[in-house]
Amino acid sequence: MQAVIMEKDEIIKSASEVFDIEANSILKLKDRLGADFIKAVDILYSSKGKVIVTGMGKSGLIGRKIASTLCSTGTPAVFLHPAESTHGDSGIITRNDVVIGISNSGETGELLNLLPLIKRFNVPLIGITGKMESTLAKRSDVVLDIAVEKEACPLNKAPTASTTVTLALGDALAVCLLKKRGFSYEDFLVFHPSGALGKGILYKVSDLMLKENLPVVDENIQFLDAVKLISEKKLGCAFIVNNDNSLKGVITDGDIRRILLKYTNFENLKVQDVMVLNPKHVNADDLAAKALSIMEKYSITSLGVVENNKLAGIIHIHDLLKAGVA
Numbered sequence: 001m002q003a004v005i006m007e008k009d010e011i012i013k014s015a016s017e018v019f020d021i022e023a024n025s026i027l028k029l030k031d032r033l034g035a036d037f038i039k040a041v042d043i044l045y046s047s048k049g050k051v052i053v054t055g056m057g058k059s060g061l062i063g064r065k066i067a068s069t070l071c072s073t074g075t076p077a078v079f080l081h082p083a084e085s086t087h088g089d090s091g092i093i094t095r096n097d098v099v100i101g102i103s104n105s106g107e108t109g110e111l112l113n114l115l116p117l118i119k120r121f122n123v124p125l126i127g128i129t130g131k132m133e134s135t136l137a138k139r140s141d142v143v144l145d146i147a148v149e150k151e152a153c154p155l156n157k158a159p160t161a162s163t164t165v166t167l168a169l170g171d172a173l174a175v176c177l178l179k180k181r182g183f184s185y186e187d188f189l190v191f192h193p194s195g196a197l198g199k200g201i202l203y204k205v206s207d208l209m210l211k212e213n214l215p216v217v218d219e220n221i222q223f224l225d226a227v228k229l230i231s232e233k234k235l236g237c238a239f240i241v242n243n244d245n246s247l248k249g250v251i252t253d254g255d256i257r258r259i260l261l262k263y264t265n266f267e268n269l270k271v272q273d274v275m276v277l278n279p280k281h282v283n284a285d286d287l288a289a290k291a292l293s294i295m296e297k298y299s300i301t302s303l304g305v306v307e308n309n310k311l312a313g314i315i316h317i318h319d320l321l322k323a324g325v326a
Contacts, residue, residue, distance in 0.1 A: 018152040018160070025148040025161040026168050032145050033172075040126050040142045041176045044075065047124075049096030051077035056110050058159040059102040059166065066100070066170030073174045074183040082110040090117050100126045104146065104162045106134020115139050128169065130162055144169060203288040208323055209305045209313035216241055216311065219248050223259070223269040226251055235316060239304045240275045247304045247311045249275030281306050282315065288325045291315050 006014070044051060051070055055063040063079055070077035080092055093099070099118050103111050106129035118125050119139075127140030130147040137143045146169060152160035177183075215233035217226050219240045230238045230251065240249040251271065259274050281304040282291045291303055295317050305313040 021150065021152040022161050022164040025165050028149075029146065029165050029169060036142050036144060037172075040144060041173060041180065043124050043126065043142065044098055044173065044177055045180050047096065047098045049076075049094050049098070051075055051098050051100060052080050052093060053077060053100045053102070054080045054082050054111060054114060055102030056082055056108050058163050059104060059108070062163050062166045062170065063100070063102050065167060066102075066174070069171060069174045070177070073178040074181050075174065075177050080114075082108070082114050090114065093117065093121055093123060095121050095123065097121075098124045098126065100128060101136055101140065102128045102166060103134070103136050104130040104159065104166075106131040106136035108136075111136065128166060203323055203325055204284070205282050205286045205288055205291050205305055205315050206284040206307075206313075208288055208319045208325075209284065209315045210319070211313045214314055215239065217271060218242070219270075219272040219275065221271055223271055223274055224266055226271050227256055230256070235302055235314065237302050238271075239279070239311060239314065240271055241311050245310045247279065247281060247306060248272075249277050250279035250304070251275050252300075252302075279304055283307065284312050288315070288320055288323065292317070292320045292325050295320075 051067070053063040053067040053070075054060070060079070060081065067077040067079040078092060080090070099114075101111055101114070101118075106127070112135055115125070115136075124142075125140045127136045127143045128146055129136050129143065130145070131137060132143060132145055132147070146162060146165045148161040148165055150156050151158060151162060152164075213233070215229055215235050215238040217229055217238050217240055219242055226238050226240075230236070230253070237250055237252040239247060240251065242248050249272075251274065255274070255276060259269075263269060263274075280294055280298055280300065282294065284305050284307040294303060295301060301317045303315050304311055305315055
């Protein structure tokens with residue numbers, strides 16, 4: 001092996017070629033999506049057990065990532081090393097599981113040695129391979145084609161484009177399952193309680209909401225009195241309740257500007273005439289992350305907090321961010 005001197009522009013050109021080859025390989029994979037992919041999603045979704053992902057070498061490394069992504073998005077999954085499987089680790093397989101076997105060649109010996117056990121347990125096998133005439137393809141219940149025209153490696157040997165395509169396919173399976181299960185933002189955070197993704201996950205709305213000195217007014221008061229209260233409380237809004245403290249509406253700084261443009265006489269204007277009815281709100285026992293999700297979706301900074309159908313407090317985006325719910 002002899003070192004080659006590469007100029008800066010050659011390095012950038014080589015890297016760009018890798019990106020082009022791998023990106024084009026993914027786009028061609030997209031064109032092959034069809035009935036087999038849909039069937040694979042249905043099998044995984046219907047499974048009463050877990051997903052077992054297996055593969056050797058680079059395929060195994062990609063398989064570990066696929067299993068991890070499935071787990072974090074609501075589909076229980078584990079990685080099984082095919083070489084270890086024939087030395088006792090195959091005991092992890094149960095009759096309720098689904099197996100995803102990954103082999104670009106479809107002829108990886110260690111993986112093929114696992115096939116009789118999979119068939120004996122009558123476990124569905126989803127084969128991911130680049131060779132549709134291979135043993136793995138023929139023995140699988142569903143085959144997903146990851147064939148690439150060439151690897152990004154100039155020798156066309158090192159798994160590069162093929163592993164990128166496999167990874168993208170695994171992500172596509174996980175995302176489709178996530179959507180099919182109705183997996184929510186809150187569900188995602190439950191599986192990520194540590195680190196930046198799950199910071200603040202343990203907080204409920206009741207832990208962070210404001211309970212005293214709230215900008216709350218009766219629906220029968222004058223509009224100008226509500227404006228004065230909003231200015232005093234400095235939360236940018238006032239929540240409107242009726243006689244039994246049920247949440248009826250809201251007036252925000254933005255609403256005030258729109259009202260000033262619409263009306264010329266404010267002396268007799270009451271809150272109930274101009275408030276926004278049925279404002280977005282959360283329950284006190286909801287996760288704080290749910291409150292943040294609603295705020296982001298509707299571009300608002302405060303929500304009324306309801307407990308037993310009564311206004312119990314207000315949750316503000318500053319308090320959520322301060323607590324690390326982001």
